[in-house]
Amino acid sequence: MPATLEAESTLTDRYQTTVPETVRRALRLGKRDKIHYTIRPNGEVVLTRAAPGDSDDPALMPFLGFLARDMARHWSLAGVRAGAGAVLLALPLWAAAQQAALGSDLASLLDYARQNNPELASMQHEAAAAAQRVQPAAALPDPVLRVELENFNNYGNSAGPSLLPSKVAQTKYTLMQQFPAWGKRELRRQAAEAEARQAQARAAVLWAEQAARIRVAYAQYFLASGNERITRELLDLVTRMEQVAQTRYAGGLVAQQDVLRAQLEQTAMRSELIAAANDKRQLQARLNALLGRGPGAPLAEPQDLPALPATAALPATELLARVREANPLVRAEAARLEAAQSNRDLTWRNRYPDFNIGITPTQMRSRVTEWTLMVEFNIPLQQASRRSQEREAAAMVEAARARAEAAATQAAAELEEQLSALEAARHGEELIRTRQLPQAELSLQSALAGYETGKVDFTSLLEALRQTRRARLDLLKTQVDAQMRAAEIERILGDAL
Incomplete structure (x- = not known):
């Protein structure tokens, strides 16, 4: 039987241990x-x-x-x-x-913000409240019951005052119900539904803007992290370059100036690392604010940028049609126009009076002796006031129509602008990826090999290093720029690409 091996370890104050x-x-x-x-x-x-x-x-x-x-x-x-x-x-x-x-990818940030952003939650609650106003808008007002006790002091007979219907001379029970003129309830319901759609669209506008801000902030966070990573990698390379320079200087092959230049370059890079760390911290605070978290809440390092669809999958005509149908601001203004039109029609309908219907049973002592039917309505005599209200409602419709057209025009212009910028960013990325970066890296490798053999001076080596770093950062910036343009396009569309 094989022997049983045993081992033990100790827990720290934070319940951590080392595996034996x-x-x-x-x-x-x-x-x-x-x-x-x-x-x-x-x-x-x-x-x-x-x-x-x-x-x-x-x-x-x-x-x-x-x-x-x-x-x-x-x-x-x-x-x-x-x-x-x-x-x-x-x-x-x-x-x-x-x-x-949380923070390692864009999807986790968007999911968290959708569930925890307080501003978005407030808009969603307002939209839910607007939806609850639809049913009451078309409902009849509550009926009114009136009870009249006539001669409750029993004047003229020996009985004393009483509040009992059977012990007074006469009691009238009046039940009244108000009925709006035909069509008014339906117009009120239509106006309330349009306002509810407008509230939902405003919530969608807020979420589209918040999602775009999060995506832009995440792209910038990725850029700051990438800048820090690239700088650290090249700092390690400069450190090795300094070691080579030290060796060659010790052998009398180069001047001490090469060693000092390598050390100065390291100092400059460390200074840039401090700036990059500061940028990351600021972007973390910005992301946490957009997520509804405390500014110092930890975020993971960004791992990758979300993939973008191919240019062929983004036809301008199709996207323009999507903007007209799905842009949250366009939908909000369209709902505002529908509400204004319903309110205008309701104002016109106010030319016809509302009316009340009532029924009154009359009780004498302990029995009902007669019934009374009553109809009352208001007389629309203030025509000048009504005409002013109608002109006001018509002006509000035209104002809403102008806002809806302006929103659609503005969204279409922004879409075209962002599509052009996205295409330019992609062309720039392709150029850097296929030409500038490979050439810079090849130049750096050649300079490193040449310096070790004494064929290239240290100044040329540093310049090749800087060109490589610049090319890598330029590639990263074009990728981030494309992400920011895509974020704006998604904000305009109100949906993912």
């Missing part, structure tokens, strides 16, 4: 490998090497919480200690993984 070497060898663990924990009913915890591709289970937190409660109720003290230790080990890992995931 014997365990690492047995599980063939390397740096950044994942460990899988299996908690058995008897309280034992089994550690295995996680299979490649395993990801955090979104149900892990509820399951571990249930497991901890179940252990506290039913398991032995030793089992509780072992299981609780595994839970405490697993929870920080789970929380850290979930926290680190």
